[in-house]
Amino acid sequence: MLHILKACMMATGFALAVSGNSQSQEMPVEFLLVSDADIEFLTTRGDFRHADWSDAAEGNLETAIRTELSGSRFVLLSQAAECFDQDNNRQAILLAKTIAVSVDEPRFTDDLEGFTLGAGVAQLQTCADFQKLALISHDASLASSGTILASVAAAALTGFNADRDQYSRTRLDIFDGRTGRLMTHIDVSGGDARSEEGAARLVERLISEWDQ
Amino acid sequence: MSRSFVFALTSLFLAACATTSFQVPDGRLTPGAEFTVEISEGWAYSSPSSDQALFGGSATRDGMRLNRVHFVTLDDGDSLIRVARGMERPFYSTGSSELEIVELVTNSLTSIGYTTMEADNIRPTTIDGHSGIEFGLSGKWENGLNIKGDAAAIPVGDQLHLVVFLAPELHYYDALHSSVGDIIQSMDLPGSPAVG
Numbered sequence: 001m002l003h004i005l006k007a008c009m010m011a012t013g014f015a016l017a018v019s020g021n022s023q024s025q026e027m028p029v030e031f032l033l034v035s036d037a038d039i040e041f042l043t044t045r046g047d048f049r050h051a052d053w054s055d056a057a058e059g060n061l062e063t064a065i066r067t068e069l070s071g072s073r074f075v076l077l078s079q080a081a082e083c084f085d086q087d088n089n090r091q092a093i094l095l096a097k098t099i100a101v102s103v104d105e106p107r108f109t110d111d112l113e114g115f116t117l118g119a120g121v122a123q124l125q126t127c128a129d130f131q132k133l134a135l136i137s138h139d140a141s142l143a144s145s146g147t148i149l150a151s152v153a154a155a156a157l158t159g160f161n162a163d164r165d166q167y168s169r170t171r172l173d174i175f176d177g178r179t180g181r182l183m184t185h186i187d188v189s190g191g192d193a194r195s196e197e198g199a200a201r202l203v204e205r206l207i208s209e210w211d212q
Numbered sequence: 213m214s215r216s217f218v219f220a221l222t223s224l225f226l227a228a229c230a231t232t233s234f235q236v237p238d239g240r241l242t243p244g245a246e247f248t249v250e251i252s253e254g255w256a257y258s259s260p261s262s263d264q265a266l267f268g269g270s271a272t273r274d275g276m277r278l279n280r281v282h283f284v285t286l287d288d289g290d291s292l293i294r295v296a297r298g299m300e301r302p303f304y305s306t307g308s309s310e311l312e313i314v315e316l317v318t319n320s321l322t323s324i325g326y327t328t329m330e331a332d333n334i335r336p337t338t339i340d341g342h343s344g345i346e347f348g349l350s351g352k353w354e355n356g357l358n359i360k361g362d363a364a365a366i367p368v369g370d371q372l373h374l375v376v377f378l379a380p381e382l383h384y385y386d387a388l389h390s391s392v393g394d395i396i397q398s399m400d401l402p403g404s405p406a407v408g
Binding site for chain 2: 090091092094095097098099101102103105108114115116117118119120180
């Protein structure tokens with residue numbers, strides 16, 4: 001399957017981020033890495049608006065996890081975009097993201113049974129032969145101090161409290177590259193992926209919990 | 213309806229469902245509608261009061277984002293969805309045609325974050341002695357994830373009894389389609405079965 005990966009690399013014109021020297025490229029790819037960030041901000045009216053920081057945060061998380069997993073061989077999803085942008089492959093990634101959020105429900109966090117990409121993982125294997133899919137996802141809702149002050153003043157009338165509705169959550173979900181089943185789900189609250197340092201701290205926390 | 217409002221609404225209802233679900237044992241359930249259904253082990257049920265976007269109760273196996281079966285009974289003039297005052301929404305009218313009922317379901321779902329929701333395989337059915345329709349659903353969640361589903365709509369007297377199942381097309385729809393078919397067939401509806 002490695003020749004397919006190499007063909008994909010050539011087709012996309014990207015040098016895939018397979019770590020290590022040329023000898024390690026003959027080893028199977030350990031991780032397909034996917035980073036995803038969705039940052040929104042709260043307006044004084046209580047609306048949620050998508051924030052422009054999302055792309056930067058995705059890049060920061062990607063850089064951080066590349067550093068943390070520097071001893072592993074991995075492929076970054078974003079660097080094989082042509083293959084993964086095909087609709088059936090994109091659907092598998094969207095399902096992985098949906099699963100990551102669903103597992104957050106308290107009754108599921110200790111029981112990962114039933115969470116799987118199903119046939120979607122076979123679709124992804126046509127882009128890269130990997131042993132595990134690692135999805136790191138970051139959701140945050142932020143408000144400026146001005147918005148918080150305004151919302152607190154109006155909370156009695158509107159019920160909206162920007163301070164209360166702020167949150168930040170980062171998850172690491174690892175799926176089996178053969179069966180598609182979810183193997184690991186770790187999530188941490190707080191943190192800010194908008195800066196490289198913030199993203200690095202978040203990824204460090206996730207990996208340290210994973211190691212335990 | 214603004215995208216941000218829809219997002220806020222759907223986030224609220226998904227979050228609410230996430231925190232109020234509870235497991236139900238095998239057996240017959242009155243799912244926040246004026247009919248009962250037989251639910252097998254593994255489904256978790258959310259009461260109507262926990263759903264901020266749709267009227268009625270719902271059940272899921274793996275979380276509302278991955279699969280949900282929605283149960284509701286609509287009276288004449290009722291809406292399937294909850295939206296802010298002044299926002300447009302479809303209403304059920306007693307005597308609606310089959311196609312109007314299909315549009316009630318697809319238009320309602322489109323109003324709460326599903327896009328390009330379409331019905332297919334519309335067919336007559338008989339459940340608990342009452343005539344109605346069943347149909348398939350397909351569309352996308354607002355993030356682009358392909359969604360498939362099934363619906364059963366049984367008018368009895370002035371009321372419409374509805375079951376709507378939605379799940380990602382990839383894996384989850386196929387995995388639960390048969391189980392949901394059993395739930396639909398188990399509907400115990402009020403009133404005497406129609407003659408015929």
